[in-house]
Amino acid sequence: MFKQADIITALVTPLNCGNQIDFPILKLLTNRLIEEGGTGFLIGGTTGETPTLSEAEKLELYAKFVKIVDGRVPIIAGTGSNSTAGTIDFTKKVSEIDGINAALVVVPYYNKPNQRGMKAHFKAVADASKLPIIIYNIPGRTGVTMDVDTVIELSKYPNIIGVKQCGSMEDFEKIVENTADDFLVYTGEDPQALFAKSVGARGVISVASHLYMKDLREMYDVMDSDIYEAGKIQRYLTPKMQALFMYPSPSPVKFMLNRNGLNVGLCRLPILDLNEAEQNKLLIALGEKEPTND
Amino acid sequence: MFKQADIITALVTPLNCGNQIDFPILKLLTNRLIEEGGTGFLIGGTTGETPTLSEAEKLELYAKFVKIVDGRVPIIAGTGSNSTAGTIDFTKKVSEIDGINAALVVVPYYNKPNQRGMKAHFKAVADASKLPIIIYNIPGRTGVTMDVDTVIELSKYPNIIGVKQCGSMEDFEKIVENTADDFLVYTGEDPQALFAKSVGARGVISVASHLYMKDLREMYDVMDSDIYEAGKIQRYLTPKMQALFMYPSPSPVKFMLNRNGLNVGLCRLPILDLNEAEQNKLLIALGEKEPTND
Amino acid sequence: MFKQADIITALVTPLNCGNQIDFPILKLLTNRLIEEGGTGFLIGGTTGETPTLSEAEKLELYAKFVKIVDGRVPIIAGTGSNSTAGTIDFTKKVSEIDGINAALVVVPYYNKPNQRGMKAHFKAVADASKLPIIIYNIPGRTGVTMDVDTVIELSKYPNIIGVKQCGSMEDFEKIVENTADDFLVYTGEDPQALFAKSVGARGVISVASHLYMKDLREMYDVMDSDIYEAGKIQRYLTPKMQALFMYPSPSPVKFMLNRNGLNVGLCRLPILDLNEAEQNKLLIALGEKEPTND
């Protein structure tokens, strides 16, 4: 299912003016990304503002999203939290939705388990889940790092099929080198997209693809024959990818989608929409506006 | 209410063998800590494993704890999460419980708001809450730092009455220096207990006080007349305070309470109880056991 | 000799307009600091711009400084580098100067020895030196940290008599707790001055004392009877102490001494004197100027 899935978009959750999920817009966005070369989706990830979606909202979102995608590409759905019991419970509910291909389970944030605790958490979730599990390792948000050795050990556990890894190049390579060929290794860092595929990973789970899918697609297509041309595209994209994290995500990507005419709406607190000064800095960083001397 | 509250214990949540909150044990623990010199409690903090308590459990815990304390010392109850709407909703429910003196609201973790977002979050919560709010600033868990200037700005906002600060000495002093005398400044780092009170803070919100309340009490009492004697106590306590965070909290403090005869039970996943090797290292670090040469 | 030496100033090296060491100014500065309550000096430390002083300049500086101090307070002279052979050689030359009380030997910078290498370095230097050695542990400059256990081990070695420690509160306390009473423990961080003495250290090796000696003296004198009054002084001083490191040291302290009428001259490259914008920011941070809205 994930064989061709080298660019997976970690989708925003469009909200309408009533602060409800905007499914028509979600459909437009989804179709456009597939047309531009997208090969998979993560729904209900961090970019989707899941901390501020209710459980009911998430279940409705996932169920309707399956209909929108309609089997064209694989779907990963976020189901993790910092409670093992809570994660098991919610993953079970999501697994009832036919058409979800995997559950993304984040390393528990805030309460800071150690490696033993992480293993126990993921094994318990994998055991209880009908859906295959993808680990989400993002130390900058969770406050803890799942070690390379833990990822490798869990990669051998039944029903754990992949990892979305945010970390150093060196750790990333070790995971690719020491896991089975069919274990799905994705970078969760857009600026590592070219690097990740070069060293044998499946690809990237991307935020920037909301805006730069065509460039990403071209980069991944051209690297087979001309790595230096692909390198030029990465060099061009990297500062834009970083700019999308100048302010709390997904406020920058939502602002740009809105500006480009696809109305994905505002963010929910504690994430604020960009104010005017932030908008200006973002546009300059994205090369959409000339820097001024103010 | 908080005038005398210089040592506030961030309580563990005792669990019985049915994995339910153990109220008789909680009562024993509470009474003992007050007898030993404790002057306040934080219930439902990180040490209380709130990520793995259901909302219903927390509400029952807080309501019954008010009865246990029975007005002897002030009570702070944890009510925060990384959703502003969710925090407002839960804080309202907690404020219905008569006898809670303040709500501890953590800086949103994981979704990483910026300073503007933090301000919006805390102002929205303070506006909606009948309970006074204490900010909990703990970058190592949340992935973001509330800047000193933000703390100072929020200290002037109605209904925000204090901060539990985990950070550098320099930032801590600036907060004390630049907030009103009645703004409650507590360190959330046990090893900063003496330092914090020396530079004018109210005191410490403490984990180590579960085990070392008498020493802490003596340190705070003696510092008025003999800072060097107090310094000796701090030097003695600091390695023990650090040892209680060698493994994911509250597993070390729960292990020690159990070992000392007060059966507070196990932890909930993803926090594991200490295995034998961890127990040994902890006991050595606490000076309860001789190091061996294995 | 170091019994009373609780505030040791890490002296700047005054330079005249010919870019030579200005001994008359050095004498004025030294006398003033003793009058204001200074109880010792470090000559030829980092603050003294030793990387840009020739060996001949350093030897002349140390010899003449002994005459200036004339036995009133103890003198520590910097002799370390990142070559063990070079450190031994220079320390021997300095030990020929009668009146120097100890040599400050920095943990080797840049080439990053491990703990074993550090021990070998310090033991070799201590063995070869007639002067007693004080270790200078400053990870932010050297790129490596001498572990607490290494400091403790070296504290027992003949001829190693103290440490100037820059690091965490916790490590600092462990060093005090686990070294002999006559082992000299100084903090090299001005904002830790009060904390350090509270937990039993000898005191501080200070840059800020060039400008705030009277406050430091008062803080150390009053803490015996009123720690909270001392805490207020520390809180007042800390932001100023930090401001002196807003720009590469010693350019801020030299600028302020010049501004206050004691002409210590410019810095040598690669340390530049403050430009006008930097001067303004410094003055605002020191509370010498009102912030503007530019």
Add this chain to the structure above:
Amino acid sequence: MFKQADIITALVTPLNCGNQIDFPILKLLTNRLIEEGGTGFLIGGTTGETPTLSEAEKLELYAKFVKIVDGRVPIIAGTGSNSTAGTIDFTKKVSEIDGINAALVVVPYYNKPNQRGMKAHFKAVADASKLPIIIYNIPGRTGVTMDVDTVIELSKYPNIIGVKQCGSMEDFEKIVENTADDFLVYTGEDPQALFAKSVGARGVISVASHLYMKDLREMYDVMDSDIYEAGKIQRYLTPKMQALFMYPSPSPVKFMLNRNGLNVGLCRLPILDLNEAEQNKLLIALGEKEPTND
């Protein structure tokens, strides 16, 4: 001159049993590296233990090394220190040696200049030097980071022809993107070798090439046609490259060269030779020995 120089070895300084530079061994090593595909040398870099070489030793080393290389590949010689005047002086002396192609000048370590100071340092050195200058930006050793913008500004300055950059992927790409095509950009991190060339850099200044030159050569040759094959080689090499920095460099690489039969001798203090336990761990990490269960 540097057109073909994609793999430049940062050479160790072989020492004979009299602790003097061993020129016959240096010649053997040099010739072997050229035969295996090396295309340039850095002599007198950090790997060459320059902090412990006297000025006279360095000048002799550089002069004799020119004869050894005899124009086959370009030579970069280390000339920097943390004194601007000292750097100018030594760079002038080195420029008298006919056959050195560029001087590597490190960002001043330990005294921590800011960006303004770094610019002043490099401009002063470039102005005074007949040799073209390559900047060496290595924050982990120097304690300061030369910002990307500073590198870009200096890249336009006459006589500054390149940078050896140690830092993030993102910064590295920005330097390549924003400097002229003939500005030499090298990574100083072996694990970034493939990445660096992919995004358009000249190549790598390498320590691991002492031992893995053939692999590096093959990786760089094959990447033009098969990036995934090159990626496999990088993945294989990365843990070995990291292992060579498990202990203070160059002790691991010297140990391995000695073990492989090329007697490059011991290190000078404060860098110690590997003890037996370290040797074992290194050999295991390099895949030269099976891990044991001790």
